Amino acid sequence: MLFTSFSFLFFLALLLLAYYGLGGGRQWRILLAGSLIFYAFSGWRNLLYIGATIVSSFIATTRMANLLERQETYLAEHRLSAAESKSYRRRVKRQRLRWLIASLAVNLGILAVVKYTGFAADNLARLLQPPGVVWETGGLHFLLPMGLSFYTFQVVGYTIDMYRSKTPETTERSVFRLALFVSFFPQIIQGPISRWADLKQTLFTPRRFCADDFSAGLLRALFGLGKKLLVADRLLAAVRTLTAEPEEFYGVYVLVAVFLYAVTLYADFTGGIDMTIGIARMFGVRVTENFRRPFYSASIAEYWRRWHITMGTWFRDYLFYPLSLSRPLTRLGESGVKLLGKYWGRRLPVWGATMVTWLATGVWHGASWNFVVWGGLNGVVILISQELIPLYKSFHARWAFSNTRFYHAFQVLRTFWLMCFIRSFDIYAGVGLTCRMLLSVAARFDGGRFAAAGLSPLGLTAADYVIALLAVGGMILAGRVGAAGAESRPAALPARLALCGALAVMTLVFGAYGPGYDARQFIYNRF
């Protein structure tokens, strides 16, 4: 069921009626039922996958909490020496670790098998198949259950948090409440990857209908729908034309492709997140923000602090930090100090952890070499930027112009285009083709062809570009208003409704949907 479909609107209306109509302590149960129904629409078999994830993580976390509880009771009842107490705690920790590993094995195992078996099999076949023979691996490519990467990460984060927790009370003791946390329908398609501590604050709270909350949620959801239908789905047609015929659209058109894709992806992903946050708010649930105007970033590192924030913080908290402090990387640092000296030796664990984190981020996005290269490139650029910080500092200290707005604008543009080039690995099929297309920008720029034909071969009319441009203008304006703190000074209900109506009418009339357009799922749903 697409967020942009009328079936979804119907489903949402029914669920809202039930949610506020029945009210009270039943509300979260209604949300759970709605979430499971929504999920079942993607294929009832998918319920088995998400069911396995919920049950396994529930068992593991409750066992870990039980062990913690027993430890507290035991220590309270027995007077142990410090050494005995430490030894006892260590033993319990080991037991809890076993449950953590078991849970991670199940959940990451499902993710690995379903998402990566086909990729692994393809590569193994390519390596091992005799010359002239093609091994068929099609049967090993599984259909991805909806939102698998997102809910797996969410539940893995929860399980690790519960392992790290010092108090058993933080663990959820109802499998149904945990099920709602994992399957909460507005965010299952493409995140954000919520944390238990944040989401539980509002997810289970009984509430009465609040017109202000509801209208604010509706406005946000309509804004997201507008981004998706006015910009993303309209421009995606041009991006597809550009990337489907690489022999035709090389050189300058590669720049057009990566630029349009940047706008498309932003509108699509942030549009989806706006819908998620807006829909959740219509139920009174607050979901974490996932973007902070990333295209205003002055560096790649900053960009990743502002784009898909919950994924970035997830990798930081559950992979980068543990990895940086892990024994193998600590040892690598120690060996590095001996071999390369203090400064460079200490940098080695950071480099290692950064590269592993970014390669994992790439692989999380998709099972293909394109994403491996994409992740690697991000890591390399971030590392180079980090290593050049002292140089930047002296540059800024020496040259006054580098502290002006003009220079900042240059940095923003530089970051935008750098990300566009890195993102090109997301749009062309295959690493080789992507490299060839990027090289063609230098080798066969062919600006004259663009000057003659312009954007007309891309299948969109001038009116389409005008609509997209105006909508992008609206997005920028709304972004500035949001950044100026409009959220904390909400408009009055009638003004908000007027804005909702205007957005709805514009999207209804000028949206790219219906015959001639594909009904498309959000781009990030495939990750």
Next chain:
Amino acid sequence: MGKSRIWRRALVIMIFYGALIAALQQLLTPKYMEEIFEGALIAEYYAAEKDHDVLFIGDCEVYENFSPITLFEEFGLTSYIRGGPQQLIWQSYYLLEDTLRYEKPDIVVFNVLAMQYGEPQSEAYNRLNLDGMALSPAKVKAVLASMLPEESFWSYFLPLLRYHDRWRELAPEDFAFFFQRAAASHNGFMMRSDVKPVGRIPAGAMLEDYALAPVCFDYLDRMRELCGASGMELVLIKAPTIWPHWYPEWDRQIRDYAERYGLLYINFLDNMENIGLDLAVDTYDAGLHLNLAGAEKLTRYFGAALRARGDWPDRRADPALRAVWAEKARRYEEHRAAQLREIEEYGQVRSFRVP
């Protein structure tokens, strides 16, 4: 601002946007007043008087080939044609259900050419047949039965969803007929006075399977049962147009069906001479459809057959009704005269709408 004032303002805003969406829908939905006039037929019924002895349902072979004016003037039978281009049998059935919400005719005439289609064919034809239907359970069922997988159910009830992109192609007719549309037919009959003789009669291609689809017979059963339950006589016809090809194997199946249930079935293709049809002068598109002259000949033959079949009252005896139909006949003759004038002047018909 007080709470009640806020809510009053909110209500005004909602009403404003509701009205705006309704107006935009009205503007962007095709009017079918300058081309593809067939698209206007189904909706026209709701504005017509609801007192008909005969209801025609089916595809272009009914709305191009029978003249309700002739049927009234010469046989005293009032009639309406709820035909649509490539109207599928389930669409005909649900249009019959829809019609029964307003009136109960004595005779229902169904053209059996649609029996060749056991599956929905195209979105364009679905639209021409279903968009004009008033909101009713019959419409919901017709949409569900007709939709192709890529179609949106909701867009049949909020057509703005389907036609929102027409802002690119808005024409003067969209504004001219914003509030009210002109009539495109005479009680569902689309008049064409021009002539294009039949040149060559194409042979029907060999088919792998001549069995008509079971789903079509299911709907024919439902149509027959509905007519029986409502005291209406169901008459099956095959119009005398020579293309698309009507196979003898198909004809046999319909004949057997009609015999089994005691229905009147007239295949006009077998009666071309008796009807007096001359395909050199009685068709406007080389045999696909009859022109006005051909339609009037066919209507006379059919009217006589109906009169021979049953003792339905002659409605010409009702002065009020006669006055209504006299006005219809006046417009009909005006239309005919306009078309004949255009043929003489320009060599082709230009007035497709009723003047």
